[in-house]
Amino acid sequence: MARLETFYDVIRRQGISRRNFMKFCSLTAASLGLGPAFVPKIAHAMETKPRIPVLWLHGLECTCCSESFIRSAHPLVKDVVLSMISLDYDDTLMASAGHQAEAILEEIRHEYKGRYIAAIEGNPPLADDGMYCIIGGRPFVEQLREVCDDSMAVISWGSCASWGCVQAAKPNPTQATPVDKVIKNKPIIKVPGCPPIAEVMTGVITYMLTFDRIPELDRQGRPTMFYGQRIHDKCYRRPHFDAGQFVEAWDDDQARKGYCLYKMGCKGPTTYNACSTVRWNDGLSFPIQSGHGCIGCSEDGFWDKGPFYSRLTDIPQFGAEANADSIGGAVAGVVTAAVAAHAGVSAVHRARTKAGMTTPPQPPTP
Amino acid sequence: MYAELPTDPRPRGLAGTDEAGVGVQLGQRTAIYVYEAPVRLWHWVNALLIVVLIATGFFIGRPLPSMPGEASDAFLMGYIRFAHFAAGQALVVAYLARIFWAFVGNKHSRQIFYIPFWNARWWKEVVWEAKWYLFLVPEPKKYEGHNPLAHLAMFTMFNLTLVFLILTGCALYAEGQGQGSWWFAAFGWVIDLLGPNTLWVHTLHRAAMWVMLVFAIIHIYAAIREDIMSRQSMISTMLSGERMFKDDGQ
Secondary structure, eight states: OOOOOBHHHHHHHHOOOOOHHHHHHHHHHHHHHTTHHHHHHHHHHHHHOOEEEEEEEBOOOOHHHHHHTTSSSSHHHHHHHHEEEEEEETTTTTTTHHHHHHHHHHHHHHHHTSSSSSEEEEBOGGEEEEEEEETEHHHEHHHHHHHHHTEEEEEEEEHHTTTGGGGTTTTOOTOOOGGGOOOOSSOOOESSSSSOHHHHHHHHHHHHHHSSSOOOBOTTOOOOHHHHSGGGGGOOOOHHHHHTBBSSTTTTTHHHTTTGGGGGOOGGGOOSSSEEEEEEEETTTTTTTTOOOHHHHHHHTTSSSSOHHHHHBOOOOOTOOOHHHHHHHHHHHHHHHOOOOOOOOEEHHHHHHTTOOOOOOOOOOO | OOOGEEEEESSSSSSOOOOOOOOEETTTEEEEOSSSSHHHHHHHHHHHHHHHHHHHHHHHHHHSSOOOSOOOGHHHHHHHHHHHHHHHHHHHHHHHHHHHHHSSSGGGGGGGOOOTTOOOOHHHHHHHHHHHHOOOOOOOOOOOSOOHHHHHHHIIIIIHHHHHOOOOOOHHHHHOOTTHHHHHHHHHHHHHHHHHHHHHHHHHHHHHHHHHHHHHHHHHHHHHHHHHHBBOOOOTHHHHEEEEETTTTT
């Protein structure tokens, strides 16, 4: 490996001005929810700290996390992040391939033992000894274990690595398993989403590099700075929700007026993510803004706890289309009918007993 | 209570005594003081709150048709949710007070909080009571408090359901209060336990609401029916606290 360059060295070598570098530091501080006082700290860290190697592994996934990451909106963010981490292994982006690529993995593991970050995109399938995902001729789960064991921290990119996502949806034939169920001995930062927002991904990495520690995590292991609030909490359509103004059909007048999509099955009220604040594509828009409800892609089990277009979720044990109201309503209906029938029989029974009652009824033998 | 059950199901004279040993003869009828004032008060307050909670909760899951006009002119969903949360918190406070009373009140005030699961005789009488409802026996036995079948329903369908509704309800309220709130610190574990996400907790909360609704239907019907057919007072008992055995002295 070459001499350890600092982030700043790399940035300047790439022709980025100091002015732009400082802009990036401000932007990063803001996106991490830090005050202006942290801007010089971030700048200082970048000027002095060596780049940290990142090994980016790909398990069962669709590469949407990588696609999101390389489109990090602010061009500078992409440049800086791609330069400031020493992305030494990423089989999707790297130039080398085959044995050459795998050799890098070995090299980093030994030279930077305990000092690199393992960024995991996708998850390992465990069924049949992991045969459903083979990297370099070996099951992915073996590569994952080796790389994570020597790392200092693990980042679970996206819903696949965090929760299992689509490939772990029922019946999960390959037994796709989220990273935290396989790797138990390392701190794991979950950055869920399908994909996660680009600025969230770069923000998490920047935080870890700047402060040499993992960000504050919530109960489920997600950074609170981006996943601490629901989409619903900061949704610009929230006033329509509180007012009771809802889209009732995709092409109705309320849809044109931009009313709340709650009745159309929007999962914003139960989804923790930064979409309604950071938004997507350079802050251009996000699903709700484009008129479609949130599908809750960053939530555990979002694929199985559907449907996407209904507020009430299906309860699969009772058939494909059953939800709490259809089941509860049916049971209540049956019980009401049973009660009415029982009342009728009781009345008849009573009338008959009274008519035939000359002596008090005999006490039953207990 | 089953333990003091007279062998003759139609009590003559004293049907039993309460803790103070008071069994009151009212002319031809025996009246026993069963439900103390706090229990009765809680019953009706709780009933009212459950009606409010079911009505508002139903419209939280399936909102009413859209309000006309500007969003700033209406706050319908906000008011419905407020009513739900306020009633829910009142219900929790009332339930805690009720639990307190179970410790200091008479034996009947404790009945809904447990079942004598290992008592074979009690289960036998559950079956007996079920037979009475199926018209297989001519007369029900008489009890000071809940009959064993009612006791079973009261514990499982009402009490356990209410605890589940309270816990999931507090967890969902905690979600609205945010992850930094003490609500979340106190009830976030419910979401972890029931998971995978809070949407599923919403589903379970709503399913439990239906269980409570079904319980209410059965409860009201059974109370009216027993009042008429089992020759012991039910509805007035929850007003005056006294259970009358109408056949006494025959």
